[in-house]
Amino acid sequence: MQSPYERKRFRQTSLFAYRIILPSLVFILFFIAYPLLYSFIVAFKEYKYGVPTGKIIWFQNFIDIFTKSTVAPGFYNSLVVTMKFTLVAVVAVVVISLAIALLINQQFRGSGLIKVALLLPYAIPGAVSAVIWAWIYDPSFGVMNGVLNGLGIIDEYITVAADPRWALWAILFAYVWKFVPYSTFLFAAGLATIPSSVYEAARMDRAGSIRAFFKVTLPLLRPVLQMVLVIQTIFALVMHFGLVFVITQGGPGDATRTLAWLVYVESFTFTRFGRGAAMAIILALIMIVFIYLYLVVLNPERRLKRREAP
């Protein structure tokens, strides 16, 4: 039991603390929490030609998205595209960045150079990287065509961004370029904390380097791996927006029409704000489900701790 003095102290500290954090909270409440709540109101409203009709239709927008014959097929397709992209992007980023992190961890001459080189794609704004890649993919001028042609892989210049077979992969390739560095830094930091004595012990046990990687490195990296998985999934679900906007505009057909892109098109091309907001909420829910899966289901220790807590 706290003494009255302690309670008074606590109250004073609390008042003081809130005075300092208040400005930050005001920004977040006004520019994030309020629009978030408001998007529910928008999602419950009916819009015609960008103007609210004043009718509250509750969940009709959500029902339309899942059942209406003019909306649902496009929506389900966008879910498939989004999931495909997210799955491949997360796996690709994790594998490539872990490989580069292992490379840097060798501490050879020039590993510092790779670190600096990694910083560049990381620092370049996503939308600008999209412009750069659109330029590389360009069907008539693109350097990618020039290189592939020079190597004898293709005979004629190809249009990757306008080909339904390749468009999503074009987005993916550019995405991986932009987002590998960030995960690489996290993995490299994780690897740096593993003491070399652990590897020596593994070598004593005559474990080969591949075996050592799976039996020693990977288990010790699990916290970092988990964090990278969470961050990359969140990113992959939405951060491709700039790339899609610049490189393919959701096309050709619906080959790169992800859920994030669909939200944009519904809201700002067709000005169906209600339906767009409803899709945006669904996107946020998908993200929450993923985060929950990673944090709780994949981590039994945390679940145990939670039960012990009270």
Added chain:
Amino acid sequence: MIFNTISGRRRAKKILVLLVSIVVLLYLLAPIYWVVVSSFQKEIALQDRPPHYFPSAEVFTTNHYYFIFTGVIPPNSTIMLQSMYTMRGTLVYPAIINSIIIASIVTIINVVVGFPAAHIFARYRFFGDRKVFLLLLATRLLPSISIVVAMYILLLRLDLLDTKLALVGIYSAITLPFTIWILRAYFHNIPVEFEEAARLDGCRYIRMMTKVVVPLARPGLIAAAIFAFMASYGEFVFATILTQTIRSQTQTAVLASLSQGMSTSRGMIAAAATLSILPPLLLAIVFRKHILEGLTARLGL
């Protein structure tokens, strides 16, 4: 056969490391190299097959930059090229300035408002501290596309669409949780004793912050400031949807719309891209130590 001996194996490993390093470096740097090189090539030369990987003096030109900065079409250009220089290209420079202004204000807000808040979260236990901190973290995970529709309608009503003010507010709200998060982790690595000593010497809060806490946390503060700047400089979703004219358009919005033009000069687009990646690249190279430390501070390592 040489791979069977120990020294042979070591050499094979060295060669492998070298080869992989070259591939990695090429992958990371070639796209940037190509856009910079393209921006200095004549428009006609850009169509050549094979492309000029290492451009010679014949294809070199600074016309694209000249047009972006002056709006004047170089007198010796063909009619074809004249039609490709859309006037939107002249918006690139003011848009970069807009981006820098907005990002700088957001950075200042992050330092003035976010830094003390992070200090509070790291050092004090107060009513609801955990819950408020979790709320902050949760807002970090929210995708911007999820609130942009509602934000558009709200700003339309408040008559704040197409203003720098709106972007500054939104970017501050997006970056503050991140700043507080990494600085809080940073404070955990700084011993609290210095602050206690300052308190015992009778320092008031503001004096203690400026004289003791800021100098101790300087590297972390710099890293947080860089992150805030880069995030708001490069933001795209809000920038492209909530702005309409050069009054508030940032470089990402202008560049994305510029690259949509099918007949726009490709050399000019490359020049515009080169210009707009310049500020963050310079920051990244100058402050690379701070950025690398800051990225890993969050891991609690």
